Amino acid sequence: MESLPEKFPSLTRAQLHILLALAGGERHGYAIMREVGAETGGQMKLGPGTLYGAIKTLLEARFIVETEPRIDPEMDDERRRYYKLSDLGRRVLKVEMRGLAEIVKLGRERRILAPAH
């Protein structure tokens, strides 16, 4: 099984959700925020400080890369900064999700969660 190199910090929840949102393709900040909100059923509402703090950390760790700023035709005529997952980020996300799946499996075995069908 693939393992994370030691030097990578573990992901926070906000970072994990951002990576998951970006797994669906390139997004700008607001689109990430909306997607995270929708996917968690409104549980996780990222504010600007948390969102861009996490994006900054992910950029520094090179899990995501910034692409050309451009206009989102669905919104208005302002230029927005877009981000996408890097290859490294995709790998990290995969490892992280596997780890979470293990934990969920454990929860099912211990009868804390309902067993999968």
Added chain:
Amino acid sequence: MRPGSQNFAVRVSRRVYRWLLRAYPRDHRLEWADAMEQLFRDCARDEFSRAGYLGLAFLWLRTLRDFAASVFREYRRRPRRFAPPFAAVATNPLYNFTPRAQQALALARKEADRLGHNFVGTEHVLLGILAHGQNVGVAVLKNLSVDASRLRAAIEQRLNPGADENKGRRHKPFTPRVKKALTLAGKTATALGHGYLGCEHMLVGLALTEDGLAKTVLEEFGVSAVRCRAEIGKVLAEKAAQAEGDSPARFRPRHAFEGEGRCIRQNARENIHGHVRLRLILVGRRESPPALRVTFDITEKNLPDDQWAVIQRAIQEWWRENPSTFGSWLAAVEIFDGSWCEGATPAFDRAAVAALKDAVGKAVAAGWLSGM
């Protein structure tokens, strides 16, 4: 609901949030404040159209919590491993980089970008100096009979191209060695009694930095720091002799720019639109009266002739007010062509700019300035 009220509430919220953003650390603010403001504005607009003032109030509650937590986090972030990014160093008045040196550093970043590297190393700085082409550093190398294109080739031969995903990254930190080289360059400038840090000093700094790739390659070409330093004196003396021959009122470009880091930054931002910013500064030998500063843009539509008239008028008006000390004025003309600004595509006529610079020089030589 009145149609105007939406805009008003959202607008006020946005302005208040913009003001709050000042609480973040400076480097975070410079990079992210615009994006955060935009995001908040979008949220405010959405919430308001969804749930009116109540929605906006809830958004503010959420945002304030987020604000408090994230300001705290940003200040606690561990310090960067590398030297501060380009802008922080280049605009630090302590360093007093010449515009050419700044351009060379910007070209160094471009070289790093072209090669797909996510850092700026000594080799990139050397490539930047060479790519800039018109500086004392290159003149020094030429006097030491180094062929610039062969030097370039020798450096590039030693480099491995990096990953494509590094291209276009905004954050390209200087490596610790570059920081060291720049510090040594500053020391060299001080030792030579120069009040500025130019490409020639950077060259010496690079040649002094142990284990730097630049030093290794320079040594291969028989260039040592000692030889560079000796050559700087000769090159500058030659230039000074030339300038004396050209014009009785001497051209002293550099000192006028001390402590003007901020302005230089702003110029860069404006240059994104492809304008050329030319600044004419007349600086007195004495502290008072204040120096005259003329700043204007040259675009393709703005031909040098009009610009020349603008300078002339500005100088005349200024002189009418301060007639007494004119004989001791020096003219300094500096051209920022935006080439060091990332992503800029300078859409201007280099020949026109050169002609303008020439015209100023001739006016000084003809005694136009001192004759008034």
